[in-house]
Amino acid sequence: DTEVTQTPKHLVMGMTNKKSLKCEQHMGHRAMYWYKQKAKKPPELMFVYSYEKLSINESVPSRFSPECPNSSLLNLHLHALQPEDSALYLCASSQFPNRGDEQYFGPGTRLTVT
Amino acid sequence: GEDVEQSLFLSVREGDSSVINCTYTDSSSTYLYWYKQEPGAGLQLLTYIFSNMDMKQDQRLTVLLNKKDKHLSLRIADTQTGDSAIYFCAVINNAGNMLTFGGGTRLMVKP
Numbered sequence: 045d046t047e048v049t050q051t052p053k054h055l056v057m058g059m060t061n062k063k064s065l066k067c068e069q070h071m072g073h074r075a076m077y078w079y080k081q082k083a084k085k086p087p088e089l090m091f092v093y094s095y096e097k098l099s100i101n102e103s104v105p106s107r108f109s110p111e112c113p114n115s116s117l118l119n120l121h122l123h124a125l126q127p128e129d130s131a132l133y134l135c136a137s138s139q140f141p142n143r144g145d146e147q148y149f150g151p152g153t154r155l156t157v158t
Numbered sequence: 159g160e161d162v163e164q165s166l167f168l169s170v171r172e173g174d175s176s177v178i179n180c181t182y183t184d185s186s187s188t189y190l191y192w193y194k195q196e197p198g199a200g201l202q203l204l205t206y207i208f209s210n211m212d213m214k215q216d217q218r219l220t221v222l223l224n225k226k227d228k229h230l231s232l233r234i235a236d237t238q239t240g241d242s243a244i245y246f247c248a249v250i251n252n253a254g255n256m257l258t259f260g261g262g263t264r265l266m267v268k269p
Binding site: 085134150 | 188193198201203
């Protein structure tokens with residue numbers, strides 16, 4: 045089973061709202077990732093978690109706050125977003141960090157900021 | 159940083175072979191990947207190749223790697239309408255923790 049699940053599938057939020065995106069995997073993977081994908085563009089890396097610790101933050105604005113409560117779960121907390129943050133947010137996981145292991149992606153959360 | 163380039167669009171007839179090309183700049187990349195993305199969906203890992211290999215075959219998929227020219231290709235044999243999607247090549251960095259994606263090639267398969 046190489047499944048990564050993400051909830052919700054779609055999210056519409058106002059600029060003053062606080063919301064969270066959730067990602068889950070039960071493959072025992074120890075590296076998890078958040079990507080942002082704008083329409084007709086490739087995914088762009090936002091954050092990497094290695095063994096539940098944040099290891100890479102690609103200069104993401106503080107209105108995006110990641111959290112890894114345990115080895116199976118990854119959250120992305122959203123606050124005071126801008127309309128330009130509207131995108132598909134993808135979660136991925138790989139078996140071990142820093143080894144080039146293949147990354148398995150979830151279906152994404154389509155976020156619209158109004 | 160790493161730069162990964164792909165052509166934007168490819169159109170083929172059903173039953174023909176499709177060849178999607180990719181070039182990259184970092185010769186130290188160890189793993190190179192191909193992902194498929196259908197409209198509104200996440201990325202599906204299709205296949206990957208290790209940098210010490212020249213070729214990898216997996217059912218209808220053949221990956222060719224020319225490390226000297228930093229050129230990667232994905233051949234899909236007997237292309238079907240269900241293969242219509244965007245195909246991304248991706249290259250892992252030397253530290254093994256960051257994927258860089260090409261811009262994606264939109265494959266259109268005509269019946």
